[in-house]
Amino acid sequence: MDAWIISIGNEMLIGKVVNTNLSWLGRKLTLLGYRVRAALTVMDECEDIKWAFNTAKQMGASVIISTGGLGPTFDDMTSKCLSEAFNRNWVVNDKALEMVKKKYKEMGLDLTDHRIKMAKMPEGAEPLWNPVGTAPGIMMNLNGTLIFSLPGVPSEMMAIFEESIEPILRKLGPKIEFVEEEILSRGLPESTIAPIIERVMGKHRVYIKSHPQGKELGVPVQKIHIQSSSIDLNEARKELKYAKEDLIRELTQMGAEVEEVKS
Amino acid sequence: MDAWIISIGNEMLIGKVVNTNLSWLGRKLTLLGYRVRAALTVMDECEDIKWAFNTAKQMGASVIISTGGLGPTFDDMTSKCLSEAFNRNWVVNDKALEMVKKKYKEMGLDLTDHRIKMAKMPEGAEPLWNPVGTAPGIMMNLNGTLIFSLPGVPSEMMAIFEESIEPILRKLGPKIEFVEEEILSRGLPESTIAPIIERVMGKHRVYIKSHPQGKELGVPVQKIHIQSSSIDLNEARKELKYAKEDLIRELTQMGAEVEEVKS
Structure with a gap:
């Protein structure tokens, strides 16, 4: 079963940040028995993000994992572009909204539009609890292709992967x-x-x-x-x-x- | 002007190696005024390598830089696959052969088939002197798209880039x-x-x-x-x-x- 990894963010392409998320995910997926077929690194541009998801899907990925672009700022656009890539509406997910609310309540903060944005997901997607940060991860099943969208902050990416994704992939993946x-x-x-x-x-x-x-x-x-x-x-x-x-x-x-x- | 970076090698996809070549090249190209549009990391498989070069070209890259797969071993196949990607014959390049010969002469070693392989390139390509290692880099001009193929060893990649590629890109690139x-x-x-x-x-x-x-x-x-x-x-x-x-x-x-x- 082929896995594709998509890394989203200008900082890796202009050389400000070394992509350690890729090697961490690559090792995890390999140990779970998946073949990491390819990795795409793209800019914070919706056309490019859509291109990356569509390419991985068309090339036959069983699993697609993206990192980056899930935060509250204007250049965090992965969730919206993921919706557009596969023609889903971009809607507030009730479960995700509960997660975000809980996080801000713990911090004694109210919900704002910027914060509610982190609960918006492709229609039909499943939010994944973020034990470390605020933005939930996103899981989508697209005719058998599993798509996971994770934050780019390594500690958040790793925590969501280990808590929510690893058990799913171990069950679904090749018998190893x-x-x-x-x-x-x-x-x-x-x-x-x-x-x-x-x-x-x-x-x-x-x-x-x-x-x-x-x-x-x-x-x-x-x-x-x-x-x-x-x-x-x-x-x-x-x-x-x-x-x-x-x-x-x-x-x-x-x-x-x-x-x-x-x- | 868009630059694409292609990283070739299983070791990055299975998480054995962190791709510092990408961040180094990304910074260099950015400072030279190029927009690093995307980066593709692919396995040591000819189909995938060809796919990567063709994709970058079709997406409008002005410059494509690949790293990895130029050595003497069986899984070093970048040069051959690059030839196939753009329908060029894969031939011994006389200038490259001189470079390789010189390297082995310095080490007191003879040329063998494995070593001559490092002088094989797409027909019409230009070899780039490797000041640090043995395998020359490869330069190809494909209807205006410049393609550079470099070894994956960081010291060799950097030396060839700084000595041969940087001056060319500075001259050709946007006025900065x-x-x-x-x-x-x-x-x-x-x-x-x-x-x-x-x-x-x-x-x-x-x-x-x-x-x-x-x-x-x-x-x-x-x-x-x-x-x-x-x-x-x-x-x-x-x-x-x-x-x-x-x-x-x-x-x-x-x-x-x-x-x-x-x-």
Whole structure:
């Protein structure tokens, strides 16, 4: 099953921002068993955004994920252009409006037109809860092609993906074997661990995430979660094993005490 | 004038590599006055590579720059697919062969079929000297659309762009005003300066490059070059001024002694 990723925003094309959303989503989708066929980066222009969605659809994408352009400002136009791309009305979604209302209520703020705009979606779309920011994500099923529209802010994009999209794609996607393990690292701060994790992810087909656990006796503790998947269970286990070995070796060399967590 | 950037390689789509070539080229082209209209990232598959070149051409690109897939291995297929995309024969280019021969002679190595492959190009193409690596870049003029194909290794891509492509695009592109200045920083290593430069580039429409000058009295010296451009000369000067002020302030805060270089 082919996935296409669409990145929306001038900032990536003029070189102000490096598109780390693409590599993060690419790894996630790959581990879920999808083939990331291509990625399109387009400007904040409605014609170009419509072109990108239509192109991905016409090229046979099963899943299209876009990032960027869901905020409250004038140049955030993804939702509107997505509606136009597939001839849907652009309407206030009641569920999305509840989500946006809840967010602003927590902040003690009223709804304004700019804020209500974030609850407008293609007719028939499903809003996705944003655990981190305000703008909900958008899910649309277009004759079997699933379209997900996410904010461009990495923390919001990742949170919506992990909470709402990953479970759906895991269920719908190709049958793949999925393995995961956890280790505990004591003695190194997360910032020291970050480049090690990046190196290990560069070498193996795995996804690794660190979760700071605070301190024990003044020493920082990180729980590190490693996932791997493949159509072949042995393949997935092998990738996980080698990645874990590399990770433990590098962490130990940097002075950490590492413990494997049995589940 | 519209520029399109094509990035070729599975590693970006499966999330192994973050595409910094795109942001680097995007900034360069923007400063040269081109509008970077869109970027396409495709797999190492001939159909997809051909699709990318044809799409950019059909969408009206004046300049197309591709990165990746020019090396000696089986999955390096950009040159061949570029030929197929525009119905040119794929032939050994004599000038390119001289370049490749020279490179291997310097290394004391003979030409092999795999190495000769790097001298094969679309008929009528012009090879571009690679000051850093072996594979020459490729330049093609297709009824007014300029196509440049570069290696994916960032140092090679940048070297070919700066040496061969930038002068051509500056001459052909929109008439823009270009300003540049240099400062000398004493006391900080290049690795400390790198994130400062990144931050300042993120805030202003400039291109900044540091050139290590060795040490003076045990203290590392960097020459830092700042460029800005705009259709409006005052605009370019303003961006340069603010970027320079930010840069000097940050460098000074980190303990550097900064001197402006009069030219």
